[in-house]
Amino acid sequence: MANKNLITITSPLLPDIDEFHELLKQIWDSKWITNCGSFHQQLEQDLNEYFGVPFISLFTNGTLPLLISLQALRIIGEVITTPYSFVATTHCIWWNGCKPVFVDIDPSTGNLDSNKIEAAITPKTTAIMPVHVYGNPCDINKIQDIADRYGLKVIYDAAHAFGVRVKGDSILNAGDISTLSFHATKVFNTIEGGAMIIHDEAMKKRIDYLKNFGFADEVTVVGPGINSKIDEMRCAYGILNLRQVDTAIEARHQVALKYREALRSIDGISFFDDIPDVRHNYSYFPIFIDEKKYGMSRDELYDKMKEANILGRRYFYPLISEFSTYRGLDSARPENLPNAHKMANSVICLPMHHALNEEDIQRTINCIIK
Numbered sequence: 001m002a003n004k005n006l007i008t009i010t011s012p013l014l015p016d017i018d019e020f021h022e023l024l025k026q027i028w029d030s031k032w033i034t035n036c037g038s039f040h041q042q043l044e045q046d047l048n049e050y051f052g053v054p055f056i057s058l059f060t061n062g063t064l065p066l067l068i069s070l071q072a073l074r075i076i077g078e079v080i081t082t083p084y085s086f087v088a089t090t091h092c093i094w095w096n097g098c099k100p101v102f103v104d105i106d107p108s109t110g111n112l113d114s115n116k117i118e119a120a121i122t123p124k125t126t127a128i129m130p131v132h133v134y135g136n137p138c139d140i141n142k143i144q145d146i147a148d149r150y151g152l153k154v155i156y157d158a159a160h161a162f163g164v165r166v167k168g169d170s171i172l173n174a175g176d177i178s179t180l181s182f183h184a185t186k187v188f189n190t191i192e193g194g195a196m197i198i199h200d201e202a203m204k205k206r207i208d209y210l211k212n213f214g215f216a217d218e219v220t221v222v223g224p225g226i227n228s229k230i231d232e233m234r235c236a237y238g239i240l241n242l243r244q245v246d247t248a249i250e251a252r253h254q255v256a257l258k259y260r261e262a263l264r265s266i267d268g269i270s271f272f273d274d275i276p277d278v279r280h281n282y283s284y285f286p287i288f289i290d291e292k293k294y295g296m297s298r299d300e301l302y303d304k305m306k307e308a309n310i311l312g313r314r315y316f317y318p319l320i321s322e323f324s325t326y327r328g329l330d331s332a333r334p335e336n337l338p339n340a341h342k343m344a345n346s347v348i349c350l351p352m353h354h355a356l357n358e359e360d361i362q363r364t365i366n367c368i369i370k
């Protein structure tokens with residue numbers, strides 16, 4: 001049985017069940033349950049309009065578009081990336097037979113430090129794979145400038161960046177490809193799901209072939225594709241959720257404002273403030289503990305919250321570069337990644353979602369203050 005006193009880090013945005021039922025009836029009537037039916041087409045169109053991006057392709061989760069983006073751009077050799085992310089980012093480089101090269105992060109955003117990228121480029125480097133961590137925009141202009149000068153592709157793991165805009169322009173327009181996750185834990189979800197944002201029609205076609213075994217028509221297979229299609233039911237669910245996602249983001253914003261106001265004066269606690277010209281999505285609310293000033297370690301606070309039934313998460317700890325697959329890489333040495341280690345060792349993401357009530361927020365704040 002669900003514990004009423006439990007405050008979870010996230011809670012899925014759910015469509016109205018009666019409205020969902022109506023759409024399910026339409027699917028039942030049509031008997032078209034997957035393979036890019038009308039709800040699939042509509043969700044692609046709705047998202048195109050919502051983001052203001054030229055082409056989007058839907059996927060069955062957020063990991064496959066990452067994996068397929070490297071295939072589509074024919075990435076080989078070395079890929080520069082961040083150790084401070086969800087492990088899927090680096091796994092996709094590895095699964096493509098490429099070598100991940102870790103570069104340290106910028107402590108002011110948690111993102112790949114664009115000033116340290118050039119030093120990591122070798123003749124084998126073919127791509128940069130940054131992540132807009134927590135929805136904080138990467139330094140997209142500087143990264144593009146480096147990519148242009150060295151002839152590199154840029155693939156953004158934008159799993160945290162749904163709805164993020166810089167000066168009114170979607171962050172998803174940056175780079176060669178951006179990928180999204182629509183997992184239940186994210187700002188916008190289709191239960192499981194994901195997407196790829198593409199800038200030209202030829203690549204959109206190529207991606208749609210690749211996610212459907214390489215089929216161009218009944219008798220033509222144009223490449224070694226895979227199956228990564230999302231079904232009609234989850235697309236219908238997504239269409240409904242898209243209509244309420246801005247309200248959910250605004251509710252998250254209000255939570256962030258309350259956390260900031262209450263925690264700003266606490267010695268040893270820091271967090272990110274709003275960034276000028278950025279429409280943020282408040283996908284996470286990370287706080288950083290300075291043990292000496294706060295008087296308690298990060299892990300002690302984490303345990304104390306857990307005892308009080310408040311479930312924070314140490315996102316992102318441990319660093320990807322610390323997992324056994326990657327630990328042996330030269331770029332994974334802790335001396336190469338001091339800022340990433342510092343952030344990983346001090347972070348707790350507080351409960352953050354659209355349905356947190358005043359009492360939940362106060363209980364969380366009180367637990368940190370006392």
Ligand SMILES: *Cc1c(COP(=O)(O)O)cnc(C)c1O
Nearest residue numbers: 061062063086088159181182183
């Ligand atoms: C959630 C997430 C993914 C993976 O998405 P799934 O939909 O769970 O496959 C990839 N990268 C980052 C940064 C994520 O947070």
